[in-house]
Amino acid sequence: xxxxxxxxGRSVPRREGGDKxxxxxxxxxxxxxxxxxxxxxxxxxxxxxxxxxxxxxPAFDWRRVVLVTADDIPGDNVVQLIxxxxxxxxxxxxxxxHKEEPILLLAAADRDTLEExxxxxxxxxxxxxxxxxxxxxxxxxxxxxxxxxxxxxxVEDVEVVVERTFRVGLQxxxxxxxxxxxxxxxxxxxxxxxxxxxxxxxxxxxxxxALRLSDAEAVVIQAETGGGFGxxxxxxxxxxxxxxxxxxxAGRPVRLIYDRHEDLAATTxxxxxxxKHRTAVKKDGTLLAQDIEIxxxxxxxxxxxxVVLSRAAIHAAGAYSCPNVRIRARAVATNTPxxxxxxxxxxxxxxxxxxxxxxxxxxxxxxxxxxxRRQWMLRLGDTTATGQVLTESVGSELVLDAALNAAAPxxxxxxxxxRRGRGLSLVFHGSxxxxxxxxxxxxxxxxxxxxxxxxxxLTASTEIGQGTKTIFxxxxxxxxxxxxxxxxxxxxxxxxxxxxxxxxxxxxAMIVGRLVQEAATEVKERLKREKAPLRVEKSYIQPxxxxxxxxxxxxxxxxxxxxxxxxxxxxxxITTGEVRVTDLVTAxxxxxxxxxxxxxxxxxxxxxxAVGWATIEEIKMKDGGYQNDRLATYLIPTALDAPRIRTIxxxxxxxxxxxxxxxxxxxxxxxxxxxxIAAIHDAIGVWLDExxxxxxxxxxxxxxx
Amino acid sequence: xxxxxNGTAVALDVVGTRRLLDVLREDLYLTGTKEGCGEGECxxxxxxxxxxxxxxxLVAVGQVEGRNVVTVEGLASQDGKLSQLQQAxxxxxxxxxxxxxxxxxxxxxxxxxxxxxLSAADVREGLAGNLCRCTGYxxxxxxxxxxTK
Numbered sequence: 001x002x003x004x005x006x007x008x009g010r011s012v013p014r015r016e017g018g019d020k021x022x023x024x025x026x027x028x029x030x031x032x033x034x035x036x037x038x039x040x041x042x043x044x045x046x047x048x049x050x051x052x053x054x055x056x057x058p059a060f061d062w063r064r065v066v067l068v069t070a071d072d073i074p075g076d077n078v079v080q081l082i083x084x085x086x087x088x089x090x091x092x093x094x095x096x097x098h099k100e101e102p103i104l105l106l107a108a109a110d111r112d113t114l115e116e117x118x119x120x121x122x123x124x125x126x127x128x129x130x131x132x133x134x135x136x137x138x139x140x141x142x143x144x145x146x147x148x149x150x151x152x153x154x155v156e157d158v159e160v161v162v163e164r165t166f167r168v169g170l171q172x173x174x175x176x177x178x179x180x181x182x183x184x185x186x187x188x189x190x191x192x193x194x195x196x197x198x199x200x201x202x203x204x205x206x207x208x209x210a211l212r213l214s215d216a217e218a219v220v221i222q223a224e225t226g227g228g229f230g231x232x233x234x235x236x237x238x239x240x241x242x243x244x245x246x247x248x249x250a251g252r253p254v255r256l257i258y259d260r261h262e263d264l265a266a267t268t269x270x271x272x273x274x275x276k277h278r279t280a281v282k283k284d285g286t287l288l289a290q291d292i293e294i295x296x297x298x299x300x301x302x303x304x305x306x307v308v309l310s311r312a313a314i315h316a317a318g319a320y321s322c323p324n325v326r327i328r329a330r331a332v333a334t335n336t337p338x339x340x341x342x343x344x345x346x347x348x349x350x351x352x353x354x355x356x357x358x359x360x361x362x363x364x365x366x367x368x369x370x371x372x373r374r375q376w377m378l379r380l381g382d383t384t385a386t387g388q389v390l391t392e393s394v395g396s397e398l399v400l401d402a403a404l405n406a407a408a409p410x411x412x413x414x415x416x417x418x419r420r421g422r423g424l425s426l427v428f429h430g431s432x433x434x435x436x437x438x439x440x441x442x443x444x445x446x447x448x449x450x451x452x453x454x455x456x457x458l459t460a461s462t463e464i465g466q467g468t469k470t471i472f473x474x475x476x477x478x479x480x481x482x483x484x485x486x487x488x489x490x491x492x493x494x495x496x497x498x499x500x501x502x503x504x505x506x507x508x509a510m511i512v513g514r515l516v517q518e519a520a521t522e523v524k525e526r527l528k529r530e531k532a533p534l535r536v537e538k539s540y541i542q543p544x545x546x547x548x549x550x551x552x553x554x555x556x557x558x559x560x561x562x563x564x565x566x567x568x569x570x571x572x573x574i575t576t577g578e579v580r581v582t583d584l585v586t587a588x589x590x591x592x593x594x595x596x597x598x599x600x601x602x603x604x605x606x607x608x609x610a611v612g613w614a615t616i617e618e619i620k621m622k623d624g625g626y627q628n629d630r631l632a633t634y635l636i637p638t639a640l641d642a643p644r645i646r647t648i649x650x651x652x653x654x655x656x657x658x659x660x661x662x663x664x665x666x667x668x669x670x671x672x673x674x675x676x677i678a679a680i681h682d683a684i685g686v687w688l689d690e691x692x693x694x695x696x697x698x699x700x701x702x703x704x705x
Numbered sequence: 706x707x708x709x710x711n712g713t714a715v716a717l718d719v720v721g722t723r724r725l726l727d728v729l730r731e732d733l734y735l736t737g738t739k740e741g742c743g744e745g746e747c748x749x750x751x752x753x754x755x756x757x758x759x760x761x762x763l764v765a766v767g768q769v770e771g772r773n774v775v776t777v778e779g780l781a782s783q784d785g786k787l788s789q790l791q792q793a794x795x796x797x798x799x800x801x802x803x804x805x806x807x808x809x810x811x812x813x814x815x816x817x818x819x820x821x822x823l824s825a826a827d828v829r830e831g832l833a834g835n836l837c838r839c840t841g842y843x844x845x846x847x848x849x850x851x852x853t854k
Contacts, residue, residue: 029740173838175802602839636838
């Protein structure tokens with residue numbers, strides 16, 4: 001008999017853990033597909049212009065390869081997402097808007113033939129003057145304005161106004177498994193794509209649009225996926241469509257697996273931006289008004305930029321209660337590779353600025369920034385910048401106290417050229433889609449009671465390392481009162497599972513997990529009267545209490561928020577400018593930790609990604625491309641660079657989350673960067689307004705003091 | 706050419722300049738060894754050659770003639786029983802997306818074989834050639850240290 005002890009809150013073994021530690025887990029490139037050819041994308045070498053000519057050298061026998069141009073696209077030459085601006089392949093005579101823009105696709109039976117063919121292609125361009133700087137950009141992808149109360153100039157009793165401008169840089173997701181897809185054309189005209197991806201139905205929609213396929217003719221299957229972090233939210237649509245076009249023309253399977261260099265050079269990055277703050281206070285610290293301007297660089301095409309901008313704007317005032325707020329945000333186009341989804345989705349950028357503003361105001365007033373946070377922080381019943389009244393699960397003070405209690409005393413540096421310092425941040429992050437997003441999406445799952453007494457969850461939510469497979473089975477088993485071994489998860493295959501919405505936006509555990517819990521509960525009830533097999537479908541229904549006005553940006557921006565307080569200790573070498581994060585403590589209000597070890601693991605990984613963004617992960621631009629587009633030059637933290645990260649899980653249940661859980665996937669990306677910059681100030685007395693805090697910037701800041 | 710792979714003798718007719726990584730994955734279907742960068746930076750393709758951790762993307766298969774190669778597939782016992790380290794990786798949450806896990810396990814395996822007593826700093830140094838983007842390394846280090854007790 002199986003063990004029916006409740007599993008939620010217990011760190012049960014990861015579902016696919018055995019496969020992952022033995023090498024049995026099959027990632028896209030691990031799949032042996034007989035007769036498959038190798039594909040490659042030929043990309044632009046200029047940032048802006050028009051394709052004048054594409055010349056195929058007759059010295060090469062072109063019958064040995066399959067070549068796909070824009071003319072071979074049966075449907076629309078559009079990457080299906082928000083705006084129809086990005087072509088699948090730039091057509092001849094067509095406009096080039098960024099370096100590495102896909103122009104041609106090639107496939108061959110072996111890699112050597114492929115390389116030989118590539119060397120016989122010449123593309124000529126009529127170039128145009130590229131736009132790289134956001135203040136020179138003329139095309140605006142989207143704007144957001146949030147207003148609460150009066151504008152700063154109209155507010156009375158203002159005693160001090162602090163103004164500061166912050167800059168944040170590009171960042172690569174750097175999942176360790178590069179992008180890849182394998183397309184298999186079937187005899188009946190349908191096309192199956194197996195790939196490394198977060199959102200099967202995004203890819204499904206993109207395939208239908210570009211290849212003119214019906215719902216049933218496009219089949220998308222997620223292989224085991226080696227990390228995503230947003231990087232495999234929208235970009236896999238491009239990889240999949242390219243692979244499918246090649247497979248369709250070749251009449252055989254085609255593998256399109258990026259190498260690291262191509263992945264770094266061509267795929268989406270975190271949006272860089274400039275954030276300008278003005279904060280008006282009284283001398284006793286009373287927060288009177290915030291005026292915030294955000295500009296994000298979207299790169300050459302829209303991708304998900306308007307949604308990123310929206311999340312950036314909504315989080316821009318920080319975790320604080322301010323009576324008068326104006327936030328004006330815009331995202332602009334430049335001739336650089338498109339930026340896209342990356343864990344945090346705009347919020348890390350705007351919260352970086354908001355948190356450092358607290359520090360600057362505190363310094364000006366001669367107050368402790370922790371005391372100022374206590375004075376300002378959003379509490380139960382307070383109203384956010386969008387006018388949302390926080391009615392439950394507000395963990396601001398809980399996480400602040402938990403982090404402060406857990407932090408060990410700051411040690412002095414043992415090296416005479418090093419200085420140590422400590423910084424703190426307090427952030428919140430909306431769980432689930434913004435505003436009416438979940439309502440429009442109506443994420444759906446299926447749940448089956450099978451005749452053999454087992455249960456099956458049918459969801460398009462993907463496992464990308466964060467634990468979806470394990471926690472969904474825990475939720476179902478506990479709701480049913482059966483052992484974990486009685487619950488299985490159907491494969492993430494669009495021909496089998498309904499559209500549960502994308503695996504993004506800190507929504508999987510909280511929104512889709514709740515559907516799993518509800519479906520399992522319903523099946524349990526029905527089994528009292530009916531016999532298996534039976535199946536239920538559950539779709540998200542927005543509670544009546546949630547109101548959002550997309551036009552005015554007023555209302556309940558998110559169903560609930562998760563909260564985090566992070567304390568970072570740094571050591572700064574004043575001779576080299578090198579910054580080392582020596583200790584990091586983070587207290588997170590996650591509602592309920594469904595699986596404590598996985599929750600901690602996700603938080604620790606997110607924190608280290610943020611440490612990288614704040615310190616060493618710098619992308620240098622050259623002629624519209626990334627100069628350091630190799631792993632030898634784009635550095636991420638190693639085990640040696642990483643601090644010991646201590647996570648404190650604070651459980652402050654949310655009534656509509658499964659067993660009280662809130663989404664925490666993105667939150668850990670928000671807090672470390674401002675805490676680290678504050679710690680650098682504590683160590684050496686200089687404020688950096690820009691990340692990453694590279695040795696060059698640290699030394700320059702010291703010199704200009 | 707001949708070498709020992711996961712305790713078994715193998716004889717192959719391959720071009721000696723091919724990458725060991727490709728021969729393992731494509732000719733021997735041992736896909737546990739992953740390609741993360743192809744330039745020896747990430748460690749996802751780590752294997753053991755005569756007990757040393759090596760990036761198999763930088764090794765020509767001809768170089769392993771007569772030598773002893775171990776991949777992740779060789780860590781569990783013949784009957785499929787997981788090693789203490791593999792078990793610890795599952796228990797401590799050291800594998801998330803799992804793509805760095807095979808290489809990480811091999812690097813950790815060598816560390817544990819070389820020294821019975823390891824500090825967290827030793828483990829960090831020993832695993833510094835293997836990148837992980839999911840865990841922040843804390844849980845990986847915990848898993849390795851758990852095997853020293």
